[in-house]
Amino acid sequence: MGEELIRDIDEREFIKRLVGILGSDDKGVVVGAGKDDCAILEIGDESLVVTTDMLHRKTDFPPGMSARQIGWMAAAVNFSDIAAMGAKPIGLLAAVGYPPDMPYKEAAEISKGMRDCASFCGTSVIGGDVDIHDELTITGTAFGKSDGVQLLRRSGAKEGDLVCVTGTLGGAGAALQALLEDMNVDSEFLKALFEPIPRIAEGRKLAESGFVTSAMDTSDGLAMSLYDLAETSNVGFKIYESSLPIDERVKQIASNSSDELELALYSGGDFELLFTVNPERVKSLHGESYLTVVGEVVGYERGVSLITGNNENLAINRKGYLHMKSSGEI
Structure with missing residues (x-):
């Protein structure tokens, strides 16, 4: 048997x-590498959260994106992790490798996109690095702070809690499918994919409520995120098909209900928040138009399943968007 290659290892296994190997013996590190959407560092009476993500032209930026949208996306993937913690964003570092033959105007537009996304999230790009690279590569590092609220964590879901999501599901996946199949859609249809919105405001509200028992973002797809939460909290999930807030874009391009469900469950890029709430407290959040209750937390032995409209209990597969076709994230 030959030497084990990275391409043959599942992304999450590779990260584990x-x-x-990395570990952390620093007492100031509350949450270290790989355990949540962000690392958490204790700074005096507050907590600092930090996350980083690397994006490449060939694998992460679909054809048709403008330079500004590329910059926006590079910032948004990082701020979405900050949102998942319920933290207040306080800055973004960006290290960019530019192809030597890229026009300056395009590089400037990428910077404007990062600036605009950071501004939308209530902060700014505070520094970084530039270099020459064969392929456009952008590594963002975002910072946030607890700002007096209890941070949201992936761990903490309990049997009987309700499962909720913000926004709608499958919009980015529908846009990508339309793009790849050369469907006749307009620029507004593609915005879900090209200009994802980090749910900073929603994350802050959820953290401030004190009622959320676990949370993470859905950038890798709802199904994959459910499995990640299940593993971290040692629980299972029962999701109701009839309750899933499927994006109208999905309904426009899907040929049948099975295709709609596939996109809602397994396509990535939505950047919504998936979270669990104590059932006795959910009424306090029900007035918020941005959330939908989609299921409940069950015992770990029951796995992650979908209750269909016919009351069938079907297993939800552990699949979604994976970076390891070309890169990984720790």
Whole structure:
């Protein structure tokens, strides 16, 4: 048997192995590598959250994106992790490798996109690095702080809690499918994919409520996120098909209900928040138009399943968007 290659290792398994090597003995590190959407560092009476993400032209930026949208996306993937923690964004570092033959105007537009996304999230780009690279590569590092609220964590879901999501599901996946199949859609249809919105305001509200028991973002797809939460909290999930807030874009391009469900469950890029709430407290949040209750937390042994309109209990597969076709995130 030959030497094990990275391409043959599942992304999450690869990350687990590297995290096992890295570790952390620093008492100021509350949450270290690989354990949540962000690392958490204790700074005096507050907590600092930090996350980083690397994007590449060939694998992460679909054809048709403008330079400004590329910059926006590079910032948004990081701020979405900050949102998932319920933290207040306080800055973004950006290290960019530019192809030497890229026009300056395009590089400037990428910077404007990062600036605009940071501004939308209530902060700014505070520094970084530039270099020459064969392929456009952008690594963002976002910072946030607890700002007096209890941070949201992936761990903490309890049997009987209700499962909720913000916004709608599958819009980015529908846009990508339309793009790849050369469907006749307008620029507004593609915005869900090209200009994802980090749910900073929603994350802050959820953290301030004190009622959320676990949370993460859905950038890798609802199904994959459910499995990640299940593993971290040692629980299972029962999701109701009839309750899923499927994006109108999905309904426009899907040929049948099975295709709609596939996009809602397994396509990534939505940047919504998936979270669990104590059932006795959910009424306090029900007035918020941005959330939908889609299921409930069950015992770990029951796995992650979907209750269909015919009351069938079907297993939800552990699949979604994975970076390891070309890159990974720790």
